[in-house]
Amino acid sequence: MTDIFSSIPDVINREYSEYEIKKDIAMRRYDNLSYDDYLAQCKAIENQGFILYDENIIKDNHHRTYIKEFFLHIYFVETEKTLRIVVDKVSEKYATSQEDCENIYHSVLWQYEVDHSLIDCGMCYIIRCCDGSFFVIDSAHMLSSFDNIRIIKFLRQLNNGEKPLVSGWYFSHSHDDHVAKFLDILDYNRDEIDIECIYYNFPPVTHRDNDCWGENTRRMTTRFEETVIKHPDIKKVILHTGQRFFVRNLEFVVLCTHEDVFPNSLEDYNNSSTALMMTANRSKVLFPGDCSDESDKILVGRYGDYLKTDIVQISHHGHQGTSCEFYRLAAAKCALFPITQIKFDEELPKQKPNRLAIELAEEYHIASNGTAQIPLPYKSGQTKIFPDETFEDFYAIYELWKYDYTTEYKQKLYEEFLKRRSLPKPECL
Template identity: 30%
Template sequence: MVSLKYFFSMTKAYWGNIGFAFLFVVGLIVILVLEKEKIKRYAFLWYSLLVLVFIYNPITLLLSRKFLESTTFDQYYLRYFSLIPVMAVIAYMFTLLLKRLQGMKKLAGVLASCLIIAVLGNCIYTEDWFTKAENRNKVPQDVVTICDLFADYQGDVVRIMAPQDIAVYLRQMDSKFSMPYSRFLPDEAYELSNPNPEVSEVVKYANENNVDYVVVSAVDNVLNAYLNYGFEIYGRTPYYAILKVFTPSWILTEYSMASGDQGMCYTMENISDGTLIVIDGGDAKNEQTVRDAINERGGTVDAWILTHYHQDHVDSFNAIYENPQGIDIKEVYVTPLDADKFYQVAQEWDDVDSFDKFIEITEGANNINYVSRNDELSFDDLKITFFNAYDEVVEDCVEDIPNNDSLVFKMETANRSMLICGDCHSRYMADYLVNTYGDKLQSDILQCGHHGNNSMPEDTEFYEAVSPEVAIFDTPDKIMTSPNYTAGALAAYLQQLNARIVWYKSAPNVFGL
């Protein structure tokens, strides 16, 4: 039954409508009746029947499944049908019939034959797979552009990885392109055009096979996934981007809030030894998301950095620290906010309960580290430098101390860097950071203070000092797109500075450092 269904589907795929199948059957009958020469009968009639028996044979199907590549089996089995001399049989049928006619009848028969073929057939110029050649090489123009981009490449071989529709032509166009696979593409190659690519799989494959460049779809969500990971654009075509492979040592992941609100939650994992750093964690509804993220990475947090004590940053930490359920938290780094000062300046939105809970559950703990401005931490090749923590500078700010006491710190490896601002957002603090640290603020990735809403003013030169490639807004669409908030305006400003904008819309967002 399975074989019958498969044969039926293949027959439908090959013949399409029944017009030519009908003509073919009629042709076999005409040859059987009218053709008397054995050699011609063998050539047209018996050969056709033998091919049909071969194709529609369960044994053929069974053996083919055993030896042919499973991922492309259908297209290979469909090729068996090309052994059927369809047009030869139909043409010879018309020849036999026309030989029996004379004069105008023969001419009318020829015209009728042509008309039948035209009516039953399809014009190839209307098919999707048939297009006008874009260049004299008769290959997609994207391929020609890619070859031109590497025209001045210094080296004998370009180790490159490309989607199938590009790969087959690159080899034909230029012999210096070398790919680590033949016609059978590895699973990793499909990630080059996957709408939600697993970039880590491509990096792993590229490293194992000495691949230096990849060709990926230029669709925003695909391309941005690779750029976030640290790949660099070597060149572009209308439909593809050629990227230099980047191998990060740390993977940073931004998570959205399960509550659907703004918040802040990041994990930073060392690829080689599994060292895990968690930044904030988000509100109470995000607890399970944080637990899952930690457990998926081994269940041990080597360093948990809390930027400040508002509920959308610290409540998940409070819940997990109070009830670890097997999670091991080695060290916690926090801003040393003075409790008396906090109670003195706290407004109704400043979440006193979250701060009180943190103080309660960490009392007497020996793994709570209060950070000072200019402190540094090191984890393997990752360096963390703190540019802000609660001290007299924040007190002098006066404005919104519970937010502006946020830890502001730079995480950097030899290749990439990120500046975390927490909820630090006032003009005073922006001016202080620019005047004090200047070029040290420059980072490839910026986490915008206060979720990008009512953040550091654009005229402070703060964003020019950071000059980010990517700007992250830890916020949902309702804040990014509403005229009632300033996040959209800041995003537009950062885009003018050539920064790509990332927010919860595409979360979880993954970055390589």
């Protein structure tokens, strides 16, 4: 691993730990350093011929990305006194300022209703850019059997029946309920959609804690890496903390990746989630993916009130995820739960962070109850809900998961579903 750093000057001359992220990407972490050490290291990098590609300062956290034959990302965290240097020979160039494009459409966020007939997870968000292209976040579980087709159909519907262009597709982590249907799109529906660039950062399947992840996660991560390599026409950007990138009129800031968790445990794979803050039309949306306890400590400890947002995606589907303090700092007016009504009901009494997020919000929406359409800039009361499209197959759910519910509860759920299914379809903005 040290060879990848052979052309990188080291003026710090202190002990460090190294972390292999994937082939041709690695990180060094230094502890007990100062901002002056960071500046000295940046100066040495510049003297080596690296050009400053982008710089971002968030509170007392300083981040710079340099470029030569490859990317070099360096950042210093004041509260932790840590400095990290990432050599990235994989990523392609990304936009560091708002792209010059036609301003034809208003930006809109959709919390998409993935098919929950057989599975209670999955997460898919869609944002329309000003030129009519789309930025998509994650996808759906393999048991959401036809969601590769449904997602494309919905994008076509939003695009006046035309073939959709996804200008950016981002993945929070590689659990199958977040990436499986994207991979099916690449395998079976590639000619029905144009995709410019994907954004992600997954830990390697050789990670020391990989035995705790389960065979399915290791297999899905491997499949993802092998599949995207087969599509060289799609740009690939590996995200690192502090980077700021733009997709058309949308601005994104990377708040946390698994690189920040190192050297702590990744036994809980949810802590490998990347967290993003999006700004669109002066509104902020916070996407923590499935961030859990380790990532939560990083987010709360580093950013404080920078986490203030208009809309927050509830972490890990409303299961054990981020803390009460995370949602207190976010203080979002709108909370989005990528979960089913059943699991929402089960988790609410157990998860104080969920209750706090709802208490602080003016509105909240559960993904299984119909796709939510939210115009940006965000204004309370403008959200529209599409008719509910999917409902639990309780017989199959019992066969698969041994989940069972009373006849009365299932009847109640079905009657509520029928009411939502008959809602008038809102006009697509």
